[in-house]
Amino acid sequence: MLQRELIEKIKKSVYDWAKQYPHVELSLVEVYPSGIGDNVHVIVVAKKGFENWRKIERQNDIADFIGKQLGDYIVVKIPILHAFTEEQYEKYEISREGAFA
């Protein structure tokens, strides 16, 4: 599968994931090649719905969903997946770090 196609499938999968949680309103989904092999990085930002959900737990929930949805027919290599609130993303953008923000 072309990486461009994979990126689109991962993006769609993140939006499908969000449909399970009506209280979550996404404002940004970024999927891009990391530059290492065919790895991709994923950044998910929510306008609301992430405030009372621990970052590591929501990240695992999204990654597990993508793995279940796509993993049967492609190898999904996502070593980095951030799920930020808008406030956390702003800090991350400034520092390009911000593990726990």
Place this chain on the structure above:
Amino acid sequence: MATLESKLIKQDVTTLRQAYQLRKREYDALRAAGEWTGAVLHAGVLLELALKIAICKNMDVTRLPKAFQVHELEYLLYCSSLENAFLNNAKLYRNFRVIATNWSMELRYEGTIVTAQDADSFHQALFDSTDGVLTFLSSFL
């Protein structure tokens, strides 16, 4: 005359193993003291050292080229020849992702407060008895 030695990292694999053991003792002490941010910072360093030791073993060298003088865990896993082994075990790869996403050396400079829960997530990701990343890498250490 410049020698090629300058292209290698100064520390050899024995020194990296000693550093791993020392950082592991510090990690345990930080956790015991409830110093969660310090523990998380050390957790990532432990994985970085373990991957560098694994790369030494898989390249069959005692000193790594300076190209490995980096902190990016994704890059180190890719170079370790172990990426497929991780990808073949969904829980192991998930545990790697927890550390690779949420750790960076920049934590040294941040005033971020890490909670006990987050530190426990790191600990589980590294030391889970079946799928912990460092449990998996223990044969190299």
